[in-house]
Amino acid sequence: xxxxxxxxxxxxxxxxxxxxxxxxxxxxxxxxxxxxxxxxxxxxxxxxxxxxxxxxxxxxxxxxxxxxxxxxxxxxxxxxxxxxxxxxxxxxxxxxxxxxxxxxxxxxxxxxx
Numbered sequence: 001x002x003x004x005x006x007x008x009x010x011x012x013x014x015x016x017x018x019x020x021x022x023x024x025x026x027x028x029x030x031x032x033x034x035x036x037x038x039x040x041x042x043x044x045x046x047x048x049x050x051x052x053x054x055x056x057x058x059x060x061x062x063x064x065x066x067x068x069x070x071x072x073x074x075x076x077x078x079x080x081x082x083x084x085x086x087x088x089x090x091x092x093x094x095x096x097x098x099x100x101x102x103x104x105x106x107x108x109x110x111x112x113x
Contacts, residue, residue: 012043017098020044024095027051028088035112046100049112050091057106058084 023034024047031051038044061080065072087103094101102108 012098012100014098016041017043021095021098023047025092027095028054028091031055043098043100045112047091047095049110050103050107052111053106053109054084054087054091054103056111057087 020034020038020041020043023038023041023044026033027044027047028051031048031054034041034044034048034051058081061076061084065077065080068076087106091103
């Protein structure tokens with residue numbers, strides 16, 4: 001039995017991965033760059049989707065954290081944004097290694113096709 005990650009990595013085109021590693025990395029900083037520059041790349045689009053989901057999670061954390069006074073400011077904003085930062089670093093590492101590995105907790109959400 002293979003995991004989702006193994007299935008994704010088996011379907012990688014090595015030339016596509018090598019050509020679009022930078023786009024995969026940029027997807028976690030500014031998710032829409034690969035949507036414009038590498039829309040035909042399966043690798044870049046996977047990481048653009050992960051970057052978009054991460055961005056939406058960051059927006060949600062910041063909205064919820066600002067609505068809830070005191071506890072939200074100290075706990076939700078601090079811990080939530082730290083978690084978002086860690087997930088972004090994990091995504092950048094995966095893209096740099098040429099892997100299509102979903103992020104923990106939110107990686108299974110598909111917005112882009």
